[in-house]
Amino acid sequence: MIPRPFDYERPRSVEEAVSILAGAGGRDAKVIAGGQSLVPMLSLGLARPDVLVDLSRLELNGIEAVDRRVRIGATTCHRTLELDPEARRLLPLAAEAARHVGNPRVRNRGTFGGSLAHADPAAELPVVAVAHGGEVVAHGPGGERRIPLAEFFLGYLETALGPDEVLVAVELERPPETSGVGFHEEAQRADDFALACAAAVVAPDGHARVVLGGVGDRPLRFEGPTDELPAAVEAAVEPEEDVFVSAAFRRRLAGVCARRALARAKEDAGA
Amino acid sequence: MMLELLLNGRRLREPVEPHVTLLRFLRDQAGASEVKYGCGEGVCGACTVFLDAVAVNACSVLAVQAEGARVETVSAFAGDGSLHPLQQELIERGAVQCGFCTPGVVLGSIEAVRLGLAGDRMTIRRSLAGNLCRCTGYGKIVEAVEAYRDGEGAA
Ligand SMILES: Cc1cc2nc3c(=O)[nH]c(=O)nc-3n(C[C@H](O)[C@H](O)[C@H](O)COP(=O)(O)OP(=O)(O)OC[C@H]3O[C@@H](n4cnc5c(N)ncnc54)[C@H](O)[C@@H]3O)c2cc1C
Ligand code: FES
Numbered sequence A: 001m002i003p004r005p006f007d008y009e010r011p012r013s014v015e016e017a018v019s020i021l022a023g024a025g026g027r028d029a030k031v032i033a034g035g036q037s038l039v040p041m042l043s044l045g046l047a048r049p050d051v052l053v054d055l056s057r058l059e060l061n062g063i064e065a066v067d068r069r070v071r072i073g074a075t076t077c078h079r080t081l082e083l084d085p086e087a088r089r090l091l092p093l094a095a096e097a098a099r100h101v102g103n104p105r106v107r108n109r110g111t112f113g114g115s116l117a118h119a120d121p122a123a124e125l126p127v128v129a130v131a132h133g134g135e136v137v138a139h140g141p142g143g144e145r146r147i148p149l150a151e152f153f154l155g156y157l158e159t160a161l162g163p164d165e166v167l168v169a170v171e172l173e174r175p176p177e178t179s180g181v182g183f184h185e186e187a188q189r190a191d192d193f194a195l196a197c198a199a200a201v202v203a204p205d206g207h208a209r210v211v212l213g214g215v216g217d218r219p220l221r222f223e224g225p226t227d228e229l230p231a232a233v234e235a236a237v238e239p240e241e242d243v244f245v246s247a248a249f250r251r252r253l254a255g256v257c258a259r260r261a262l263a264r265a266k267e268d269a270g271a
Numbered sequence B: 001m002m003l004e005l006l007l008n009g010r011r012l013r014e015p016v017e018p019h020v021t022l023l024r025f026l027r028d029q030a031g032a033s034e035v036k037y038g039c040g041e042g043v044c045g046a047c048t049v050f051l052d053a054v055a056v057n058a059c060s061v062l063a064v065q066a067e068g069a070r071v072e073t074v075s076a077f078a079g080d081g082s083l084h085p086l087q088q089e090l091i092e093r094g095a096v097q098c099g100f101c102t103p104g105v106v107l108g109s110i111e112a113v114r115l116g117l118a119g120d121r122m123t124i125r126r127s128l129a130g131n132l133c134r135c136t137g138y139g140k141i142v143e144a145v146e147a148y149r150d151g152e153g154a155a
């Protein structure tokens, strides 16, 4: 299908992007980053914006360590997380998860900020972000605003970002050196969204955190002793049935993903 | 809007509407029918092109987003009457049947070999994710990519 016509703006600064979004009046203005969710949605008629604001010329990409955090620029692409040696060193959990996102061409163009702003409940990178914890850095008409990751995802394709805000970066907490991380996903094919996935962080004393994707309307976070978490996850999640799998099967997968991600994290902590 | 880009080394300057995808622009306005329209949703890889030397699905990029970019289709890799070594391997191994997926397979696999992501059969299969082929069953494509990697690709 051919998308419905819209206007297109290519601002040169974040301030300009925000002022276009804020000045749109009754018109539906939307940001476009990598376009890997948005362009297919335009073609399918699932998104019908009046104005698109392209972030590609804002140079918001890049990864840097800042104190105990890692700052990921909004337009850093999945492929950088997957392949760049420095990114892999700083964010091994994101590197492992990024490998599971779509296909190589989707990863070449899709962005970290776009993945978080899009907030697909089966997406991998929001799960990784919540497992790290930290803040989303957004710019709006009132300037910069910081949103804790624990409060960012509100539901299916819904976040705390306002319609006139641009996500400019995400600052992820780095787990302590002594802890380990692990990721596990179950999907129907290599390039599909997860049926269920889990990101885990385990401390040497056995205390763990595991975040589940694909089994609720947003990433779901659990904390407790490593050995008790998989059963707790399986008891707590309330996935819905869909055309692929039953609710009961998805609940089982949640437990399996949690167990395997935690096992990998435990191994990583010991290494 | 006026769109300027380099298509296979040729400078183009064409008016284009913002809602036109790069795929539609290349096929309908620039005559590059070697770029195939499969799914239109980023799933099949038939529309693969290089955008500033990075493989992308042209159906999932707006033409206006390619402003100032270097766009290469599979035609950039085959000369007049001569084929790219990977194309040659694909033909010799029977990895081309209807050929609809082939331009995407060629570009995707050239990138995979270039990035060192074709080390073994499993990684080749992974890098072929999103290049759907309805004819060959992939086995012969994987063999052709291996042969290309061991030949010219390694140089
Ligand atoms: C075939 C296929 C398979 C895929 N498989 C997976 C998968 O397995 N896992 C997965 O996680 N994803 C998958 N994706 C989606 C992909 O990861 C997208 O890249 C990602 O969801 C969105 O990033 P983007 O930069 O492309 O955003 P866009 O498509 O440009 O935008 C998506 C949404 O986010 C908003 N947005 C983007 N950036 C910002 C910003 N900086 N500030 C405010 N709002 C913003 C846009 O307005 C839009 O609503 C797949 C896509 C395709 C086509
Ligand atoms: S037509 Fe672009 S991926 Fe299928």
Ligand code: FES
Residues within 6 Å of the ligand: B095, B096, B097, B098, B099, B100, B101, B102, B132, B133, B134, B135, B136
């Ligand atoms: S040869 Fe027909 S789709 Fe691949």
